Amino acid sequence: MTPDELRNLFANLKVWHARGWRAPNKPLLALWAIGRCLRNEGRLASYDTVARELGELLRRFGPPRKSVNPDLPFWHLRNDGVWDIPESDRITQTGSGHDHIASLRREGARGGLPRYIFSVLRKDRATALDIAYSLVEAHFPGTLHDDVLRAVGIDSGVPISAGMDFGLMEGRAAGMEFEHVQRRSRNPVFARTVLDAYGDRCAVCAFAVRLHDAPVALDAAHIRWHRAGGRDRDKIGNGLALCTLHHRLFDAGAFTLSPKYTVVVSPVAAGPGTDSSLGQFSRRPILLPRRTEDYPDFKSLRWHHREVFGPVVEGTDY
Numbered sequence: 001m002t003p004d005e006l007r008n009l010f011a012n013l014k015v016w017h018a019r020g021w022r023a024p025n026k027p028l029l030a031l032w033a034i035g036r037c038l039r040n041e042g043r044l045a046s047y048d049t050v051a052r053e054l055g056e057l058l059r060r061f062g063p064p065r066k067s068v069n070p071d072l073p074f075w076h077l078r079n080d081g082v083w084d085i086p087e088s089d090r091i092t093q094t095g096s097g098h099d100h101i102a103s104l105r106r107e108g109a110r111g112g113l114p115r116y117i118f119s120v121l122r123k124d125r126a127t128a129l130d131i132a133y134s135l136v137e138a139h140f141p142g143t144l145h146d147d148v149l150r151a152v153g154i155d156s157g158v159p160i161s162a163g164m165d166f167g168l169m170e171g172r173a174a175g176m177e178f179e180h181v182q183r184r185s186r187n188p189v190f191a192r193t194v195l196d197a198y199g200d201r202c203a204v205c206a207f208a209v210r211l212h213d214a215p216v217a218l219d220a221a222h223i224r225w226h227r228a229g230g231r232d233r234d235k236i237g238n239g240l241a242l243c244t245l246h247h248r249l250f251d252a253g254a255f256t257l258s259p260k261y262t263v264v265v266s267p268v269a270a271g272p273g274t275d276s277s278l279g280q281f282s283r284r285p286i287l288l289p290r291r292t293e294d295y296p297d298f299k300s301l302r303w304h305h306r307e308v309f310g311p312v313v314e315g316t317d318y
């Protein structure tokens with residue numbers, strides 16, 4: 001199998017998709033497995049080890065859901081040709097083709113990269129890193145790349161290629177909806193338009209440092225991630241000018257905006273700095289654009305609340 005064929009396999013993971021719901025379970029499991037390979041750890045791990053470690057990744061980087069189900073990608077990633085469960089023949093399944101977790105445990109099921117992929121990637125570390133970077137780039141916004149890679153034990157010292165972005169194209173196969181991740185270019189004028197609308201300052205903290213008369217450390221954030229189909233063409237309602245700190249905190253779900261455009265801080269945000277970076281802005285209105293048609297749109301805010309922020313907090317009923 002050539003490096004390009006391997007890249008294609010991982011680039012074409014079939015991910016369940018409906019109305020912008022995020023499902024990063026398979027990409028996170030694939031990243032977890034590549035991380036093990038790059039750290040020279042064993043190819044296979046027990047179901048309980050995978051469930052514990054993947055569960056932690058899903059809680060940190062997956063959409064906020066009532067429960068995480070690491071058994072689903074553990075069982076179904078096999079269909080994408082990048083996962084192996086040597087004991088799969090002995091696992092009993094439900095009528096709909098899912099695994100029985102009790103059966104995975106009883107049979108001592110182990111999972112990991114297929115033997116031939118594992119041995120190629122262990123020798124060809126450049127391709128392994130390339131695939132890991134592509135996965136993280138396809139499924140997470142740039143502000144989270146380093147955190148995701150670090151969490152799966154991959155050193156992200158090498159920069160990820162910039163300038164291109166991924167978007168989603170919906171497809172249908174066998175009656176189910178899948179998303180196919182494809183490269184999609186960003187709108188080059190989006191950033192400039194958003195920063196102009198917000199007067200070149202962070203909507204949360206008013207940060208507006210300039211160097212040589214140009215703003216620095218100020219981003220045009222997508223409220224609904226560009227990777228999750230967030231728009232950046234017709235209107236700027238999906239944009240928000242944020243300093244780099246607030247951009248990262250927003251993409252990580254540490255805060256969101258209420259329908260009255262006030263800052264809503266996550267109840268799980270804690271630690272030194274929480275107050276100075278978030279607490280002091282809690283319940284305060286953001287600095288809105290001059291024109292009302294440029295205000296953050298509720299559709300994008302609703303997506304951010306459901307797919308990134310999570311907890312139902314008073315005053316966030318859009």
Ligand SMILES: [Zn+2]
Nearest residue numbers: 202205243246
């Ligand atoms: Zn800020």
